[in-house]
Structure formats: structure tokens, C-alpha cells
Amino acid sequence: xxxxxxxxxxxxxxxxxxxxxxxxxxxxxxxxxxxxxxxxxxxxxxxxxxxxxxxxxxxxxxxxxxxxxxxxxxxxxxxxxxxxxxxxxxxxxxxxxxxxxxxxxxxxxxxxxxxxxxxxxxxxxxxxxxxxxxxxxxxxxxxxxxxxxxxxxxxxxxxxxxxxxxxxxxxxxxxxxxxxxxxxxxxxxxxxxxxxxxxxxxxxxxxxxxxxxxxxxxxxxxxxxxxxxxxxxxxxxxxxxxxxxxxxxxxxxxxxxxxxxxxxxxxxxxxxxxxxxxxxxxxxxxx
Amino acid sequence: xxxxxxxxxxxxxxxxxxxxxxxxxxxxxxxxxxxxxxxxxxxxxxxxxxxxxxxxxxxxxxxxxxxxxxxxxxxxxxxxxxxxxxxxxxxxxxxxxxxxxxxxxxxxxxxxxxxxxxxxxxxxxxxxxxxxxxxxxxxxxxxxxxxxxxxxxxxxxxxxxxxxxxxxxxxxxxxxxxxxxxxxxxxxxxxxxxxxxxxxxxxxxxxxxxxxxxxxxxxxxxxxxxxxxxxxxxxxxxxxxxxxxxxxxxxxxxxxxxxxxxxxxxxxxxxxxxxxxxxxxxxxxxxxxxxxxxxxxxxxxxxxxxxxxxxxxxxxxxxxxxxxxxxxxxxxxxxxxxxxxxxxxxxxxxxxxxxxxxxxxxxxxxxxx
Numbered sequence: 001x002x003x004x005x006x007x008x009x010x011x012x013x014x015x016x017x018x019x020x021x022x023x024x025x026x027x028x029x030x031x032x033x034x035x036x037x038x039x040x041x042x043x044x045x046x047x048x049x050x051x052x053x054x055x056x057x058x059x060x061x062x063x064x065x066x067x068x069x070x071x072x073x074x075x076x077x078x079x080x081x082x083x084x085x086x087x088x089x090x091x092x093x094x095x096x097x098x099x100x101x102x103x104x105x106x107x108x109x110x111x112x113x114x115x116x117x118x119x120x121x122x123x124x125x126x127x128x129x130x131x132x133x134x135x136x137x138x139x140x141x142x143x144x145x146x147x148x149x150x151x152x153x154x155x156x157x158x159x160x161x162x163x164x165x166x167x168x169x170x171x172x173x174x175x176x177x178x179x180x181x182x183x184x185x186x187x188x189x190x191x192x193x194x195x196x197x198x199x200x201x202x203x204x205x206x207x208x209x210x211x212x213x214x215x216x217x218x219x220x221x222x223x224x225x226x227x228x229x230x231x232x233x234x235x236x237x238x239x240x241x242x243x244x245x246x247x248x249x250x251x252x253x254x255x256x257x258x259x260x261x262x263x264x265x266x267x268x269x270x271x272x273x274x275x276x277x278x279x280x281x282x283x284x285x286x287x
Numbered sequence: 288x289x290x291x292x293x294x295x296x297x298x299x300x301x302x303x304x305x306x307x308x309x310x311x312x313x314x315x316x317x318x319x320x321x322x323x324x325x326x327x328x329x330x331x332x333x334x335x336x337x338x339x340x341x342x343x344x345x346x347x348x349x350x351x352x353x354x355x356x357x358x359x360x361x362x363x364x365x366x367x368x369x370x371x372x373x374x375x376x377x378x379x380x381x382x383x384x385x386x387x388x389x390x391x392x393x394x395x396x397x398x399x400x401x402x403x404x405x406x407x408x409x410x411x412x413x414x415x416x417x418x419x420x421x422x423x424x425x426x427x428x429x430x431x432x433x434x435x436x437x438x439x440x441x442x443x444x445x446x447x448x449x450x451x452x453x454x455x456x457x458x459x460x461x462x463x464x465x466x467x468x469x470x471x472x473x474x475x476x477x478x479x480x481x482x483x484x485x486x487x488x489x490x491x492x493x494x495x496x497x498x499x500x501x502x503x504x505x506x507x508x509x510x511x512x513x514x515x516x517x518x519x520x521x522x523x524x525x526x527x528x529x530x531x532x533x534x535x536x537x538x539x540x541x542x543x544x545x546x547x548x549x550x551x552x553x554x555x556x557x558x559x560x561x562x563x564x565x566x567x568x569x570x571x572x573x574x575x576x577x578x579x580x581x582x583x584x585x586x587x588x589x590x591x592x593x594x595x596x597x598x599x600x601x602x603x604x605x606x607x608x609x610x611x612x613x614x615x616x617x618x619x620x621x622x623x624x625x626x627x628x629x630x631x632x633x634x635x636x637x638x639x640x641x642x643x644x645x646x647x648x649x650x651x652x653x654x655x656x
Binding site for chain 1: 389391392394395396409422423424461464466491492493494496497521523525533534535536537538539540541543544545546547548553556558561588589619620640641642
């Protein structure tokens, strides 16, 4: 087992004809993902990497039985693309796109929920279940099948940590990049609940960062509901207050969202917190 | 995007939120007909200006000019005052607070209000604070405003006005893509009018393309940050001396943290992002070099970003800017070997891990200083 993504996924790539869409269609297939269709309005009838391209998501569902979508659609059209995928009946949506206006997410996320749709992202590296499928942009070679569930607000920092884990002998059940935006489709707590339920997952790694209270809420949830060992890393110990550190969600506001607060919450909940990214693997060994 | 008070009030007025009469000046001589008696208010993008002496009363035109000349040019928490706003002085019977923010955890806008205006909202006891989520796809419903009036114990007339202002503020919040709309104090005058005494407005940078009118507003960026912003480079100046560049926000933050734990201090947060454009890489390094670091610390974990593209951009920038700042690089990813070759040709220090790179950077800094 794994969470959210298995080899059963039949993926449609929204924005497949763009640079990112093309490149990642190739790497997702190399990972073993069934990429069954692409969608770019106006480009229907063409092919990308041998994958048929349609004008509309509904066609991809009808003709190719797509059941999950990954979106590379530019920010200004991302809401449009997501609603189209939801209305076409897809229940899993991975939104890679960054810089989506907050107010679009404020409409989109509750709407997706009301339709029973799981959204991962936006502004995220996506999902990877080693040995089965990837809906995302992470480098393939860093992963190894295993029993550690990974949840992260970051992209490249996740690659760094997953790479150390793989080298240290800790493969992954599923890696969920929940994204660096203030409003995300799937929260850290929800991702934790999935891994707690998943039988294959024996341990959990959380990669958090400054801004918001996702880590504090996760710590509270871990204390109450998670029986599997958890190791965490929190980025931004040295970030100045009031500055947006690259990610839209990574900002200390009115004294809230500091790394200290998150690290303390984790420590109080019995989570091992790594000081250095490289330590995550050794802390896993100690659990 | 942050807005100065006078600009925020201009937008408030557009939505029908009552504001005091006022006039803007950047020199005392500009002041001709202020609404007397007035308050002379420093226009800076930082809180606490009142306590810092940036808000003062004036009774006459001469006094207004004199006070303005004293406030203009002042340094308030690191921000120089370039403009003052001279505003009609309100008689105050009561000070309320009204604010709208995004509740990240609930994924909904949050309306907040209290009858204890004039102080920071964080200091208001929870039971005195009205808080109600508003589903963005539905909009503000009448029950929210009914509850607001009850909770703030407002008289009928005042309640009508506050409810109307809350509705308008919400409309502004949504239409202008705001992250924050805050009226503190929301003044109730002895004759029963309700007026926005102050105005805070922050608009989501991601929505900048929907609001081209605001593109040229002054932001709280250093000149170098401004230059980077114009080139689409994510860059923040910090108070250390080691120039840090990495790809991805999380990795860049982590690199700064590791550097700190190893005894160094980052002078820049530069997120190269997922680019594969040599020109963009070069521009990023130019910004980094202009920040005048003692050592450059590069940390790349390539996915889309190719290692040799980064190396080429760095080499070109160093050569064109004729600088010999020592460089420590830790580059993982596609075409790693070519990258190392290029960087060795300019005498760069090569590291395998972030930790090692940070240690090396600290050592080089100590050796050079």
C-alpha cells in the first residue's frame, strides 16, 4: 500500500505542451506512472512524448479513463484548469503551479473539498510513491521503495532530505509535497492522518518551515493520534520576521510562525527534530 | 504589496468607507490648505510610528508646516519618512477595531472586530474579540453582521454604520486580492459618525497582475532588493556577510540555518528557483556580488536546474564584474561533472554536503578577514 497515489492512477497532464509539462511527462513515465493523456486548450489532436493531447479534461476522462490530474497551468489560469478537472469528475488533483493568487485558492480549496476532491499543492513538488508512480517534479533517482512517509512544505529541501534517507537505507512509502503556499489543498495534519492509517508506512518524516501554524497543529495531532515515530526538520531558524522567504507561506507575522515555536511544539509532542538536514536519516535510525 | 496609509485610504474611499479629509505633502512648502486643526502623520510602511513621534497635532498652517518639516526625513524603525499626510483631527467618543485576514488553517477569510480599538489586536482578550469566518465562495451573510453588532454592543445608528463598513471592507478585501485590511482605530465621533482613523492594506503579490495600477508603489525593499524584484529574482538582504544562493525557498533557508549553526552569518537569501536560463543565473549572481559578500556560498540540488548552467552563469558574472570573492559551491544534479570542471577553472572550493560547504565558507571568511 501507499497513500494517495498507486500504480492504478491514470494521469492526465494539464498544460502538457509547455516546457515543464513536457519535461515532467517524460520523467513521470520513466518513474512508471501511467500518463494517459494531456490537456492544452487549442492543442487537441497532437501528441507529446507519445501521449495524446486533448482540448478538454472531459475528453481525457471519456477516451483515456484518466482518474487523476497534475497541473502545470500558469497561475492566471490555474483556477480555471482545476475547476475543469473537478467538474470532469477527477478526485485527485496535484497542482504544481506557483504564484496562484491567494483568493483563487480561497475559492478553490473549499470547493474541491465540497466535491470530495483531494488537492495536493499548489506551489509543490507533487507526489511520489516509489516503485509505483509519481505525479510531480521531483528527481526520480533520489527515491527508493520503503516504509517512511514523507510530508513536506518544500521542494528541493525535500530532495535533499529524501536523498539522505535513501542513502541511509530508509526508503519511502509515499512522499507528499503539500506545498509552500499559505493555503494548501491538503494540510500537514491530513497527510499525517493518511500515513498513520497506511499499513506500509512505519515511520514519518515532516519537513516544515516558518510561517503559519501547520507544524503546531501537526504536533498537537501527533500527540493525540499518531503512534508511528516521527522525525521533523524545520527550515527558517535564521529568517528575519516580516520577510517572505521565497515561499508565499514562509513568513513570520506578528511574532507567529517562528521556527522556535514549531521546534518546541514538535519536541513537546515527542517528535525528534533534526538540527541539520543530514540528521534526519540518523534520527530515523534511532527511532 | 503594502500600502501607505494615505493610499490605503484612497482605496477605502473608493469602496465607500468613510475617511477623514486629508492632504499629502513631501515638503513643508507643499502644505497650503490643510484641514485644521490636523494631525501630521508620517507615511511609512511600518507600525509603531505614533510612539516613535511620527504622528503629531498642529493647530495652524504655520505649525503644520513646522511639524511636517520635523517629521519629514525622520527615521522610523529604519524607514525614512518621505511623505506626511495631514488629516482632519477627529473628535473621538469611541475607538473600535475592524480587520480582515486570511485564516490559513481554515482556508477562509476571517473577519475580526472589537470595541477595544486603538490597541494592537493581539493584546485584546479573546472574549472581547469578535471573530467570524466567511466562506469565500458564499460571501458575507447578514448573520455575520448581526452577530458583530451584538458582540460589540453597538447602538442602532452606530451599528448600522459599522455593519455597512464591514460589508464594504469585505468587498474590498475580495476584489482587491487583499491579505490584510485593517481599520484601527475605527473612530466613532461624539456626533455619531463612524470613520476610518487609520488604514492598513496589504495586497497579495501573486495577484499583482490583476492590479497593474499598484505596480509602481514604493515597497519596503532595499535598492538592491528592488533591482532583483524587477528582474524577477527572489532576493532578501540580511545582516550577515556571507552571500548565500541556493535553489528553492526551503533549501535556501536551510542553507542559511546550517551556515548559522556552523558559526557564520548569511548576508543574502537568494533563491535561484527552477531556472535553466544561463542569463537569469548570471543576473542572480550579479545581484549577489553587488551585495558585497566576503564569501559566496552556492548550494544547488538540481532537478530542472542543470549544474553546468549554474556554474557557467557564476563564472561569467565573476569575470564580468572583475571580482575575486572566494566561492564555495556544493552542486548536485544533472551535469555535475561539467559544473565542477568549470568552477575549478575559476578556483572555486568544492564541497560534497551543505554542512561541509558551510564550514568551508566560515573558514574562508575568517582567513580573509
